[in-house]
Amino acid sequence: MLVDDQQPCDYHLASRCVRRAWLCGRDKRSGKDYSHRRRWLIERLLMLAQCFAVEIYAYAVMSNHFHIVLHYDPNACLAWSDNEVAKRWIEAFPPKPRPGQDTDTAKAEARAVLLSDSARLDRARRTLGSLSHFMKHLRNSPPSHA
Secondary structure, three states, rough: OOOOOOEEEEEEEEOOOOOOOOOOOOOOOOOEEHHHHHHHHHHHHHHHHHOOOEEEEEEEEEEEEEEEEEOOOOHHHHHOOOHHHHHHHHHHHHOOOOOOOOOOHHHHHHHHHHHHHHHHHHHHHHHOOHHHHHHHHHOOOOOOOO
């Protein structure tokens, strides 16, 4: 599929598992239950949508694939302030606290580092404004107990 990286548009996206892999529910062949993934995927989808330049209209999570209907505005990220980009970035990709450090302190430090580096902030803005990166980060972050 071609995505126009200049014009806002509505898209119907689908992503399917490969090699008969199971996404959600009980796999009839192996008997394994992957029901826990549905909630994780929906929560991840809705969280990332708040951070990226997309607006979710509808979604459906099936046993081996999912569908998303969304509005993508590639120019939305250009209107975000640097602080807004940093806030969205830290929400989408929270830093791991160092031993003895609390989560809020780790986020504040990561935010300060991001805001102090214009090249890094620009990369974050471009990533958060990319439909391709949205799907990549939705698909490539499996739950820890999968």
